[in-house]
Amino acid sequence: MKMLVTGGCGFIGSHFIRIILRERPDWEVTNIDALTYAGNLTNTLDIQTHPKYRFVYGSITDKNLVDKLVENADVVVNFAAETHVDRSIVDNEPFILTNVLGVQRLIDACTKFKKRFHHVSTDEVFGSLAPEEPKFTEHTPYAPRNPYSATKAASDHLIRAAIHTHELQATISNCTNNYGPFLYPEKFLSISITNLLDGRPIHVHGDGRQVRDWIHVEDHGNGILHILERGQIGHTYMMGGDAEFSIEQTAKSLIKVMGHGDHMLEFIPDRPGQDRRYAIDFTKMKHELSWQHKYTFESGLQDMVDWYRKNEHWWRPIKQSSGYRRWYRQQYGEERAV
Numbered sequence: 001m002k003m004l005v006t007g008g009c010g011f012i013g014s015h016f017i018r019i020i021l022r023e024r025p026d027w028e029v030t031n032i033d034a035l036t037y038a039g040n041l042t043n044t045l046d047i048q049t050h051p052k053y054r055f056v057y058g059s060i061t062d063k064n065l066v067d068k069l070v071e072n073a074d075v076v077v078n079f080a081a082e083t084h085v086d087r088s089i090v091d092n093e094p095f096i097l098t099n100v101l102g103v104q105r106l107i108d109a110c111t112k113f114k115k116r117f118h119h120v121s122t123d124e125v126f127g128s129l130a131p132e133e134p135k136f137t138e139h140t141p142y143a144p145r146n147p148y149s150a151t152k153a154a155s156d157h158l159i160r161a162a163i164h165t166h167e168l169q170a171t172i173s174n175c176t177n178n179y180g181p182f183l184y185p186e187k188f189l190s191i192s193i194t195n196l197l198d199g200r201p202i203h204v205h206g207d208g209r210q211v212r213d214w215i216h217v218e219d220h221g222n223g224i225l226h227i228l229e230r231g232q233i234g235h236t237y238m239m240g241g242d243a244e245f246s247i248e249q250t251a252k253s254l255i256k257v258m259g260h261g262d263h264m265l266e267f268i269p270d271r272p273g274q275d276r277r278y279a280i281d282f283t284k285m286k287h288e289l290s291w292q293h294k295y296t297f298e299s300g301l302q303d304m305v306d307w308y309r310k311n312e313h314w315w316r317p318i319k320q321s322s323g324y325r326r327w328y329r330q331q332y333g334e335e336r337a338v
Ligand SMILES: NC(=O)c1ccc[n+]([C@@H]2O[C@H](COP(=O)([O-])OP(=O)(O)OC[C@H]3O[C@@H](n4cnc5c(N)ncnc54)[C@H](O)[C@@H]3O)[C@@H](O)[C@H]2O)c1
Pocket: 006, 007, 008, 009, 010, 011, 012, 013, 032, 033, 034, 035, 036, 037, 038, 039, 040, 058, 059, 060, 061, 078, 079, 080, 081, 082, 083, 097, 098, 102, 120, 121, 122, 123, 152, 174, 175, 176, 177, 178, 179, 184
């Protein structure tokens, strides 16, 4: 099996490649990544010389390169994306280029060369749930509410259209909030862990009652492998973590795991474009594909904290870079600058 992974130097893609090389030692993996601010070659440092692994620097918007790589692959798994809601509000262009045009390039190449395609999407395409509303399922209508989720919704629709129009051999997965090692320190848990390690507070936007369903990145990657091997062409699969907590509850669990007190919690004004609640019903994955979680939220959080404690050499240079510090000041104000 020759697999083309896109965006494999990012958070989830790098874990997925590691899972494939470990669990399917005969498979070959080519990773194309444009190395944006979120793509980091050190995320794949341990596999860079693996005989079954190859890295190609490039963008999924590059038609000729995509055609060449897809032609030589049996299956394409797309992780490449711009992924941060706040950044999409400041500048939507990279989101439209990669998440929409880039995905169309992959669709076109997979259609042309008749290749199996799996697209990694998000639960954010379904918008926001009220506290008592039922969880998102494969049948929930799309209702994106910020530029990031709108571009992800667009890519899902383009794939669904190609499945019908061109008989594209594709599946889609919509997953909830991932956490774990290598999470770029712009997301809530990785900022909070690295702040606490520096003796700085956790910033909670608004009232802290926004609810998220947390899934360990290894469980997500393992789910994608289940879909590739057992999923039905044309189907969508939902993946959740069975770990629905408010941001305030999540922050308090983290503070406890890291041995601090609740005084390390700092409430700050809310940001635009944020959804109230995400939650996923993953019955289909469980029953049809026998997918199970390896991690509970407690064991997963401990795993993540342990990794950040041991891997300061990975996150410290990111937090000290001028680009990151500028972004942090914009998000959290001059008074909280790192
Ligand atoms: N992080 C989450 O909680 C989460 C949850 C559900 C779904 N997803 C989806 O999973 C996928 C991966 O997310 P992530 O958190 O690993 O993202 P990430 O931001 O950590 O990584 C994205 C990767 O894509 C690369 N990339 C960006 N533009 C590219 C382009 N034009 N061509 C090639 N490579 C490009 C980046 O360099 C980076 O390595 C995304 O599609 C995202 O929407 C993420």
